[in-house]
Amino acid sequence: MTTSNATKAAVSPGRPGTSTSGQQAKEQRRVAAATIVGTAIEWYDFFLYASAAGLVFKKLMFGPMGPGAATIVSFLTVGLSFLFRPLGAFLAGHYGDKFGRRKILMVTLIAMGAATTAIGFLPTYATIGIASPILLVCLRIIQGISAGGEWGGAVLMAVEHAPNDRRGLYGSFPQIGVPLGLLMASGMLTIMAKVAPGDAFLDWGWRVPFLLSFVLILVGFVIRHGVEESPVFAEIAERAETVKQPIGKLLREHPLLVLVAALIFAGNNAVGYMTTGGYIQNYSTDPDGPIGHQRSDVLLAVTVSAATWLVFTLLAGWLSDIIGRRNTYIIGFMLQMLGVFLLFPLVNTGTLGNLYLALISLTVGLGLTYGQQSALYAELFPASIRFSGVSISYAIGAIMGGAFAPTIAAYLVQSTGTTQAVTWYLAGMTLLGLIAVLGLKDRRGIPLGPDHEAEQAVSPLVGFKRV
Known part of the structure; x- marks a missing residue:
């Protein structure tokens, strides 16, 4: 199938229920596989760092600062990468709207993998002194820039290739790459904690998962290289209708929409970073803390919860094609609120069974407020500035939500002596996400192609005609 034919088949129809040819369906399956595998690898790298921050880096790179300060600073380096996500989002959005989604995805994949592999070779503070944490921070910044550019391209490749009536499901494929990445990262750390227990894990065992990134x-x-460009962008490029300054147009015409979209993700991301940011792993394994579980036991619990998160993320995408993105979010945030109030009371019992129950309960709401995000974001913004819109909304939401959630949690516990303040913080972020989604109209099935820019420019904000 030629690019122009693929384009017409994929983006011309304006109603849900569009049928696809066998060849186009084959390409859609290839895109689905590429987005799942690519994002899983990207987030394996990203979450591997977050998990190692509390388990390894606080001792090997920041140890001289003392236990309390080292914990907070190590989590600050997790959040630091989020400050550079907007840079990655701006760069990827600008060049993605000008030169295509596919090229950007190749660049972000390579940059993330190179930084992660380099961390695996990094000497510790005991070996090279202050240069060790400085180099670690620099590599984490590269990870942040890569993550900021990756997500927007991956979701648009998935959603813009999808049939109109299955955007939620197809859009959930790059989303499940996130719990898959967490599952892979926690799984590899669990294996190495068993293979190299105790001091051996700190000596060399932690390095193996980082080196595997190569x-x-x-x-x-290899998988991404064989995927065709997004049909929406292919048609824009064919008509020579790319916007010269897509970010300027986005921020000039749609600033409030970007903020609302960011708040929706922040409501999910703050809660999710209790595990993806490594806080629960550190809190429940700290030998000086109230729990004191074995490292391998906690990592296995996180790995299992990542699997349930994956299931509910996929379910959310499928369900949003039936009842709408907005309704799925409302259900999801309500269940996420329940999971937030169960989290620490269960974890603080000190039993492994309740740790599993707490993390699995939390993933139900996390999945149901995440799987539909790709389709929701893609349907919010006009085609010519869509990459910029979804990338920047996502990056801002990540800063507002997950960037410093582990650091805030660690500070609240050290300041108050209990986890109750953390619960209320997470509940507040969940409520913020719910309020934001209530401010949006559902745009399920809206045409995504450049022929429908006027329709796409009508504001999805409740009470607004145009941003």
């Missing part, structure tokens, strides 16, 4: 990047590169 092999995974090669796999991801």
